[in-house]
Amino acid sequence: MPKYVAFLRAINLGAKRKFPKADIVTATEAAGGTDVETHINTGNVLLTTSLRSRAKVESALEAAYEEQAGFVVPTIVFTPAELVAIADDARELTGARPDLERHYVYLLKDEPDPALARAVEERSDAVNEVVVRGRAAHILLGPGYEAGGVDPYRVEKSLGVVATNRNFNVVTTLADKWCS
Known part of the structure; x- marks a missing residue:
């Protein structure tokens, strides 16, 4: 299965956009991600997924992140x-x-x-x-x-x-x- 690195935009800025690492992991797993890792608390995520296109990975993650965090989390995905x-x-x-x-x-x-x-x-x-x-x-x-x-x-x-x-x-x- 392919690996991707996701970068979350505009999280943990001020009191209203808090998205702790543990919640990011939970939401990433809910979107189908496995082998999830995070790096510092600025929204850097490594994941493996069965999804094969960047657009599908971004869409799945953004939907899961919004559901978990309660606000829109633009997500930018790259292959390794x-x-x-x-x-x-x-x-x-x-x-x-x-x-x-x-x-x-x-x-x-x-x-x-x-x-x-x-x-x-x-x-x-x-x-x-x-x-x-x-x-x-x-x-x-x-x-x-x-x-x-x-x-x-x-x-x-x-x-x-x-x-x-x-x-x-x-x-x-x-x-x-x-x-x-």
């Missing part, structure tokens, strides 16, 4: 190979920029329109950069970062797709831990 590719891109981009202070990876439910991706990348400047590759947007923030053209929140909104973000360490740790 896809997550490894994103982590490899993150390592490459970070290695090319030793001055980085922060590296966020926006994990995208769908690939953005190429014109939108180009427009977002064009916001890059000499210090801060956006690189969109497939279903991931890398936000590379250099020394003395201040909100400007490369504002992570604006980047997410400008891509026009459902997204959630994780930092470099979470993405690479999960790729190494769950996908090797």
Whole structure:
């Protein structure tokens, strides 16, 4: 059976969107997931399922999560190979920029329109950069970062797709831990 890595968006933010790890596991199992693991309390889930398409996995998980949590939980799913590719891109981009202070990876439910991706990348400047590759947007923030053209929140909104973000360490740790 195939394995997937699911990233939940906008959970455990404030008092009204609490979704504890134990409840995530219960809901994932209710959606047909087995061998379920979580990593930290930000909505990172490894599962095995008989479902064979990303869209079906996302749909099943979102329905189960909404039922368990009582609110909509957008869910973005990758195969282990896809997550490894994103982590490899993150390592490459970070290695090319030793001055980085922060590296966020926006994990995208769908690939953005190429014109939108180009427009977002064009916001890059000499210090801060956006690189969109497939279903991931890398936000590379250099020394003395201040909100400007490369504002992570604006980047997410400008891509026009459902997204959630994780930092470099979470993405690479999960790729190494769950996908090797």
